Amino acid sequence: MGRMFKALIIVPILVIRVPAYASQPEFKALPEQSSFAYEHSQPNRALTDLLSIPSFRASSVKQPFDQLDALYEAAPQAQNELEQLAGKLAKQVNGNVLTAGVKGKQRAEEKVEKELGGDASLLTDIVRVTVETDSIDALNQAYETLAANTQTSEVINRFHAPRPSGYRDLKVLVTLPQSKLIAEVQLHLKAIADIKNGPEHQMYEQIQQIERNAASEARALNDIELAKIEKLRRESRQLYQDAWSQYQPLSMVV
Known part of the structure; x- marks a missing residue:
């Protein structure tokens, strides 16, 4: 009791x-x-x-x-x-x-x-x-x-x-x-803002350039371009996760 x-x-x-x-x-x-x-x-x-x-x-x-x-x-x-x-x-x-x-x-x-x-x-x-x-x-x-x-x-x-x-x-x-x-x-x-204003911004610009090139040629993204974009996005997610982990968050379950 x-x-x-x-x-x-x-x-x-x-x-x-x-x-x-x-x-x-x-x-x-x-x-x-x-x-x-x-x-x-x-x-x-x-x-x-x-x-x-x-x-x-x-x-x-x-x-x-x-x-x-x-x-x-x-x-x-x-x-x-x-x-x-x-x-x-x-x-x-x-x-x-x-x-x-x-x-x-x-x-x-x-x-x-x-x-x-x-x-x-x-x-x-x-x-x-x-x-x-x-x-x-x-x-x-x-x-x-x-x-x-x-x-x-x-x-x-x-x-x-x-x-x-x-x-x-x-x-x-x-x-x-x-x-x-x-x-x-x-x-x-701060650590997240540093990623946003530094390496992630550069990745974003690369993705934008790939998409603009395809649009200027009036075509869909090809397999190589899609793979490049996905690779950049994976790298971006890892950068942000590493920055976030510096503040000792709870363990994350995706």
Whole structure:
């Protein structure tokens, strides 16, 4: 009886963490994505917390302006606000801020026209920044601080559901408190970001070149090209897995 009582009181409780902010918009779960399963013998609290951050998207995610010119008029101030916020965040967790500045207008015009049906209010990455940390615990702290100081409207947790390449990050859309623009914040682990910005990017360019060559000749990829692409993708997955293993994740079962 004593053993049964102890078993009952130590059953772990899974807490799903939803970003904290004063006025939470309605949100819907993102479509299910394929992911890796994990098994472990000793719990890793920081990793468990990271994997439990839910992916979601608010029912309405729109900028306060529906004209691109109006967005670009407000963007510099919003970018400055975001970089200041990210700087404080990075300092708190001993991380780094990486920024490419406001999205180029030509690229934005193409995206609005080809991907967003002409509606500039759906352009949510005109203002963006990356915060890079070198531990899972620091990344968790960065996310919690970001969620506490902004209104969060989307989270994509690629640590829970990695891309087929093995790439992982945490992408968050937030509404900035002062400018009210929606901004994109990517939270990275350094070793994974180094792969993305280095060897994996080169592999991606090689794959793109192979596909462009075939397209320019109006033909399907041949067996040699397909084998080359698959080899590059295998190498990419291994690089990302090696980088991820540096943070001592739970053993992975594919």
